[in-house]
Amino acid sequence: MHKPQGDDAVRLFHFVVLAVLIMSFNGYAESGKKDKKMQDLIRTGWDDESAIDDPRVQHLNYIFEETGETIPYALFVPTSYNKDEAISLIVSLHGLTRTYDWLMGYEGLLDFAEEFNFIVVTPLGYTRRGWFGSWSQGLDERSLEREGKYSEKDVMNVLNLVRQKYSIDSENIFLWGHSMGGSGTYHLAMQYPDLWNALALAAPAPPQTRTVEDLKIIKHIPVFILQGTKDRLVYPTREWVAEMENLEMDYIYDEIEGADHSFFISKNKENLKKIFDFFVEKRSQ
Numbered sequence: 001m002h003k004p005q006g007d008d009a010v011r012l013f014h015f016v017v018l019a020v021l022i023m024s025f026n027g028y029a030e031s032g033k034k035d036k037k038m039q040d041l042i043r044t045g046w047d048d049e050s051a052i053d054d055p056r057v058q059h060l061n062y063i064f065e066e067t068g069e070t071i072p073y074a075l076f077v078p079t080s081y082n083k084d085e086a087i088s089l090i091v092s093l094h095g096l097t098r099t100y101d102w103l104m105g106y107e108g109l110l111d112f113a114e115e116f117n118f119i120v121v122t123p124l125g126y127t128r129r130g131w132f133g134s135w136s137q138g139l140d141e142r143s144l145e146r147e148g149k150y151s152e153k154d155v156m157n158v159l160n161l162v163r164q165k166y167s168i169d170s171e172n173i174f175l176w177g178h179s180m181g182g183s184g185t186y187h188l189a190m191q192y193p194d195l196w197n198a199l200a201l202a203a204p205a206p207p208q209t210r211t212v213e214d215l216k217i218i219k220h221i222p223v224f225i226l227q228g229t230k231d232r233l234v235y236p237t238r239e240w241v242a243e244m245e246n247l248e249m250d251y252i253y254d255e256i257e258g259a260d261h262s263f264f265i266s267k268n269k270e271n272l273k274k275i276f277d278f279f280v281e282k283r284s285q
Helices: 007-024 026-034 109-115 145-165 180-191 212-218 234-246 269-282
Strands: 057-064 069-076 087-093 118-123 168-178 199-202 223-228 251-256
Touching: 057 145, 069 145, 087 145, 087 180, 109 118, 109 269, 118 145, 145 168, 145 180, 168 180, 168 269, 180 199, 180 212, 199 269, 212 234, 223 234, 223 269, 234 251, 251 269
Parallel strands: 087 118, 087 168, 168 199, 199 223, 223 251
Antiparallel strands: 057 069, 069 118
C-alpha cells in the first residue's frame, strides 16, 4: 500500500502529471501555442470546436451568465425516452484539450446508452483545459483559479439545463470522466456528494485541489476505476484505491495489464461497457 508523499513531493508530482498529459496531446498544445491569445484570454474559438459528427448527438449551447459567452455542450437522448417516465443521466467529463463532444465518439458509448436507457451529457467545462475545478495552477504559472471555478460552474449549469428539460431521475444521476475528466470526477463528487448515485473513473489524473484523505467525503458513493498498467497514472491511482480500501468503500478497481492511457477505454467497447454495467447495477429502482 502506497502512502501519500510530503507536500513538496505531491506538488512536484502534480506538475509532472500535468506535463505528461499535455505532451500526450501535443498536437492540440502546438495549435494553442500559435495563438497568443491562449495565454492572455481564458477562452478562444478553439474551445468551441467539435469532433463528433453523429446524428444521434445533439450539439447545443447556452449563455454563460458570468461572462455572456456562448458555451457548447453535447447531448444524447435514447429513442425510448418518455417524458412521463424518469430516466437516468450520465454526466461525462472529457480529457485534457479534448472537445466538448469527444466522449460521444468513444466506441460503443452511444449504443450502450441506447441499450441501457441513459441520457448522456458531455459538458465542455468552460474550456478544453479547465480541469472542471480540480486544479488551481498551471505549469506556466498561469492561474487556473478563475478558469477552474468557471469550469466547475459550466458542468453544473449544463446538468441543471438537462434536468429542466428532461424528466431526470434525481436518484440516478451518475458521473464519470477520463484522464482530466477523472480528476474532475473526484472533485465534483466531493463538492456535491449528495448528488451522485455512483462514479466511474478511467485513468484518472489526481486532483490538485483534493487529497486521498478527502475520499471520506464520498465514502457512501460506489466507485468504479479502470486503469492501465502502462500508464504512469497507475501509481497515484493505486494510492487512491488503497485509501478506498482503508475506508471500506463500495468500489471496484480494474487494473488492466498492458493497457495504455487512452485507447484502452476510447477504442475498447469491452472496457467501456464495464462502466455501463456498473451504473446499471447501482441504478436505484
